[in-house]
Amino acid sequence: MDERKRDSMIAYLRHRMDDFGISPDDLASFLATRPAGPDMGRYRSAGGDTWSGEGETPQWLKQAISAGQSIRHFELPWAALTEPATRSDADWKDDPFAGSPLARSNHR
Structure with a gap:
């Protein structure tokens, strides 16, 4: 630049x-x-374990959620900065894929 x-x-x-x-x-x-490094994590336990939010949910987080704790409790303050914007005003009534296997796919 x-x-x-x-x-x-x-x-x-x-x-x-x-x-x-x-x-x-x-x-x-x-x-x-903010911690330095490429993988700062998105969630952190009281013991310092972190999870990026991708892949399998770690055991410490599974246990906390099953005990009634909200996942948002573990979210780091800067995690929201990296979340993609979502459209709440989307109108899905005319979506040609609604109800199809393509709409239910977890692939991005």
């Missing part, structure tokens, strides 16, 4: 931070609480 684009991006981010009342200290504090 050239210097001009970088400076423009910084100006834009500072403006948006001001719009939302986010100070550089707020941002630094948040980033300091």
Whole structure:
């Protein structure tokens, strides 16, 4: 990225931070609480075990859920930042695949 684009991006981010009342200290504090590394996990147990949310649910989480604990209790605060946006206003009544095996497929 050239210097001009970088400076423009910084100006834009500072403006948006001001719009939302986010100070550089707020941002630094948040980033300091995030663990480093490519797989930070999405859920964490009290013992420090983590799970990304993909693949088989780990035993510690299965046990907690079966004991009545909500999975959201274990969700890390930054996990919501990585969730894809969902459309709640989708109208499925005219979906040509509704009820078909394709609609029930778990493949993405």
